[in-house]
């Protein structure tokens with residue numbers, strides 16, 4: 279059960295400031311389960327209660343889950359002094375909720391990025407113990423070879439000595455491969471191909487867990503998703 283103050287609840291679900299909300303409560307504009315409540319510190323159960331403002335019910339969302347098609351040049355971070363971030367591309371209603379990217383995608387990579395304010399869910403997607411698949415379309419500066427495909431299957435050892443778990447490298451065309459990882463080390467795909475003297479020219483994430491990046495989502499666009507679209 280999540281007991282929460284009435285003013286805090288409204289603040290978490292709307293763009294009104296705390297002082298605007300207090301005024302609305304004092305003026306009798308707020309009802310809890312149909313009853314007018316005049317106390318901002320009135321405790322409610324956020325999971326069961328119906329709160330209305332001027333008789334319009336507030337649609338309660340405990341957490342928000344978004345999928346974005348990240349463009350090149352955008353950092354998968356919340357804030358940054360020098361670069362635009364994925365969170366910068368979101369409207370105020372989401373920024374206010376402290377939404378953050380669940381997992382990294384390099385600045386020069388494109389494709390599927392999950393943004394949420396649900397820390398447990400983010401951990402389930404990114405945590406190394408969960409082995410959630412992530413699929414990437416990778417364009418190399420050289421040919422995709424059998425040596426790469428075999429090497430990825432066996433598990434690549436990076437220059438640093440870090441061992442990568444076995445991964446799928448599937449040839450799509452001469453210089454393009456689909457790579458499926460179940461972990462997310464820093465610059466992992468670039469470093470894995472580096473072992474085979476190959477450079478990565480383009481890297482696009484097309485899938486996380488069981489969900490593909492929606493094909494109608496243009497670069498920089500995002501949409502709401504249900505967490506069960508990604509994970510079982």
Ligand code: URA
Nearest residue numbers: 384387465466467468
């Ligand atoms: N591996 C990389 O090297 N970069 C990414 O953005 C994702 C996986």
